[in-house]
Every structure is written in C-alpha cells, then in structure tokens.
Amino acid sequence: MTQSFSYAGSSAQIVFGDGARSQLADWVRKVGCSRALVLSTPQQKADAEALAQDIGDLAAGVFSGATMHTPVDVTEAAMKLVAEAEADCVVSFGGGSTTGLGKAIAYRTDLPQIVMPTTYAGSEVTPILGQTEAGSKTTVRDAKILPEVVIYDPALTLGLPVAMSVTSGLNAMAHAVEGLYAKDRNPISTLMALEGLRAFSRSLRKIVASPQDAEARGDALYGAWLCGTVLGTVGMALHHKLCHTLGGSFDTPHAETHAIMLPHTAAFNAAAAAPELAAAAEIFGGSIGSGLWDFATAIGAPLSLKELGLSEADLDRAASIAVENSYWNPRPVDRSSIRALLQDAFEGRRPQD
Numbered sequence: 001m002t003q004s005f006s007y008a009g010s011s012a013q014i015v016f017g018d019g020a021r022s023q024l025a026d027w028v029r030k031v032g033c034s035r036a037l038v039l040s041t042p043q044q045k046a047d048a049e050a051l052a053q054d055i056g057d058l059a060a061g062v063f064s065g066a067t068m069h070t071p072v073d074v075t076e077a078a079m080k081l082v083a084e085a086e087a088d089c090v091v092s093f094g095g096g097s098t099t100g101l102g103k104a105i106a107y108r109t110d111l112p113q114i115v116m117p118t119t120y121a122g123s124e125v126t127p128i129l130g131q132t133e134a135g136s137k138t139t140v141r142d143a144k145i146l147p148e149v150v151i152y153d154p155a156l157t158l159g160l161p162v163a164m165s166v167t168s169g170l171n172a173m174a175h176a177v178e179g180l181y182a183k184d185r186n187p188i189s190t191l192m193a194l195e196g197l198r199a200f201s202r203s204l205r206k207i208v209a210s211p212q213d214a215e216a217r218g219d220a221l222y223g224a225w226l227c228g229t230v231l232g233t234v235g236m237a238l239h240h241k242l243c244h245t246l247g248g249s250f251d252t253p254h255a256e257t258h259a260i261m262l263p264h265t266a267a268f269n270a271a272a273a274a275p276e277l278a279a280a281a282e283i284f285g286g287s288i289g290s291g292l293w294d295f296a297t298a299i300g301a302p303l304s305l306k307e308l309g310l311s312e313a314d315l316d317r318a319a320s321i322a323v324e325n326s327y328w329n330p331r332p333v334d335r336s337s338i339r340a341l342l343q344d345a346f347e348g349r350r351p352q353d
C-alpha cells in the first residue's frame with residue numbers, strides 16, 4: 001500500500017564539521033546580530049567564557065546558571081541579564097539543559113539562537129521546550145523555540161565522559177526508535193531515524209573503547225543531529241511518556257532513564273510495530289528489544305531502574321500516572337502491562353521479544 005504522508009523540512013541551519021566552532025562569529029553576524037549572550041551550566045562556565053573571548057566584541061556576556069529541567073526562576077535571572085546586556089541573540093554552549101535555557105529565552109523574546117551542542121541529546125533541533133515551575137513540568141511546542149543555527153563540532157564532545165556519552169547516545173536513539181512507528185512519520189523521518197541508529201551503533205562502542213576517537217565522536221554527533229531532528233518532526237509515544245513520568249514524578253536523571261527504558265519500551269511495541277521496526281531490529285541483531293539490551297550491555301549502560309534508587313511502590317504509582325491520560329501508541333496501553341514493563345526495567349531483565 002502506498003504510504004500517505006505530509007512533510008515539511010526543518011528551517012534550522014545546520015553547520016557540521018571539525019573546527020566548525022571557529023565559525024561562531026560569522027554566524028552571529030549572519031543572523032544579523034552583534035551582542036550575543038553566551039549560555040552554559042556552571043560546570044561548563046570556563047569553556048563558555050573562552051568561547052565569548054573567541055568572538056570578542058560580538059559577546060555581550062556569559063550566563064552560566066543553566067540547569068536541568070529549565071526552571072522558570074533561572075530563566076528569569078537570565079532574562080535580566082539579556083536586558084541589562086542588551087543582548088540581541090543567545091549562544092547556547094552545552095547539552096539539553098543549556099539548550100533548554102536558550103529556548104526559554106527565545107520563547108519569551110524571539111531572539112535568535114545559535115546552539116553549540118556538547119552532548120547527544122538532540123534538543124537543539126526541536127521546537128520543544130520543557131520547563132519547570134513549583135515542581136511541575138510543562139512542555140510547549142512553538143516555532144520560536146526552534147534554534148536558528150546549530151554548530152556541530154565533534155571536538156566539543158571529546159570531553160563528554162564515557163558514561164554520559166553512552167546514556168546521552170541512547171537518549172537520542174530513543175527518539176529514532178519512536179520516530180519509526182510514529183503515526184505522523186514520513187519517508188524522510190524514517191531514513192533519518194535508521195541512519196541515526198546506524199551512526200550510534202557504530203560509534204558508541206568505539207567511544208567506550210577510545211573516548212578520544214575524533215572520528216567516532218563525529219559519527220555520534222551526526223547521529224545526534226539525525227535522531228534529534230526525528231524528535232522535532234514527528235510525535236513520540238509510550239517510551240517518551242514513561243520517561244517523562246519517571247523524570248517528572250520521581251526526579252530520575254534524564255539520559256539514564258531513557259537508556260534503561262529503551263530496550264523495554266521497544267520490546268513492548270515490537271510485535272505491534274513489526275514492519276516499522278524491522279530495519280532497526282536488523283541493525284541490532286534481529287530483535288529490537290533484546291538487541292538494544294545487548295547493545296546497552298556491551299557499552300556499559302545502566303540497565304535497571306533499581307540503580308536509580310526507585311522502589312517497587314514507585315513503580316505502582318508510575319504505572320498509574322502513565323495511563324492517566326490516553327495517548328497514541330502502536331500497542332494499546334493498559335495499567336497492568338505497563339506495570340509489568342516497569343518491573344522488567346526495574347530488575348534490568350533482558351527483554352524476551
């Protein structure tokens with residue numbers, strides 16, 4: 001049967017390559033700006049300051065308070081600096097947390113964003129912003145949130161610790177796996193998802209063996225762009241819903257939660273989305289859930305929710321929260337099947353798909 005689809009390419013400008021970071025000043029000018037506020041986490045402050053020095057007069061300042069889950073009070077503190085420094089664009093230097101802060105500023109001001117990713121999370125190519133206020137997380141999707149320019153330079157990821165490289169890569173791979181069976185998928189999102197999965201299946205093993213392998217780092221960043229673009233283009237399902245529930249209600253760490261859950265959610269949907277997942281299953285040895293679990297094991301990823309400090313009582317609550325609102329998934333979702341999936345993930349069992 002012919003596949004029906006509708007497709008719109010992303011408007012984001014992607015600049016990719018070794019040494020691409022040296023193009024930052026050019027891109028600040030090309031987006032019509034001259035006063036860039038550089039954003040980072042406290043941990044990456046020194047690198048952000050060095051970047052600001054590199055672009056000289058084009059830098060209006062550095063705000064290094066970015067943190068997980070984009071708290072609104074942090075955004076407000078950064079907004080004060082945007083006004084004081086008369087910034088006309090933001091440069092987000094870091095992973096999903098820093099990118100989140102840049103997006104939150106752009107959502108409020110429509111200032112152009114240039115992102116220089118240093119992890120594989122993929123947030124830089126999506127129009128999605130999750131922010132937290134008074135302990136609750138809300139997600140918005142808006143054209144203003146999509147960064148205008150993304151500068152991918154593999155050298156910026158050489159220092160990403162191996163454990164974070166692994167979990168961040170699996171986080172990106174989860175976008176691709178769910179993109180394959182998305183209801184609104186299109187031929188391009190499918191090509192990008194499969195190519196992204198291939199890139200990570202090649203590169204993460206090499207990074208674990210040799211973290212300074214620049215070529216493998218480039219391949220992983222290429223995968224991050226592809227998988228992130230899939231997340232920005234098509235709808236997600238059970239996997240992202242469950243990770244959102246675990247992170248939002250139990251404060252589990254973002255990338256680790258994705259890494260642990262992915263083999264189990266993929267196995268859960270394996271039969272219902274068998275044709276859509278067939279090519280991905282091939283990449284991982286034949287069965288998608290157990291194949292991803294074997295891959296995660298080989299690269300030393302965390303495997304069990306137990307390791308994150310969750311209890312079995314938490315699983316009961318998580319299963320109830322995860323079925324409170326209905327959402328589309330290739331296999332219908334009910335509380336008892338989700339509770340069983342969570343138990344498997346809690347124990348770190350190899351899926352039987």
Ligand code: NAD
Pocket residue numbers: 041042043044067068069070094095096097098100118119120121122123124126128129130156157158159160161164168231254255
């Ligand atoms: P992160 O940005 O929270 O970074 C984790 C830590 O690693 C930070 O301390 C950071 O400073 C440090 N770090 C980052 N890169 C480094 C490097 N190269 N070397 C050394 N240290 C480095 O981690 P993340 O997993 O990239 O982002 C997670 C956040 O992104 C979550 O809040 C998640 O919700 C969000 N996210 C959003 C989207 C979206 O589309 N909106 C997509 C994916 C993730």
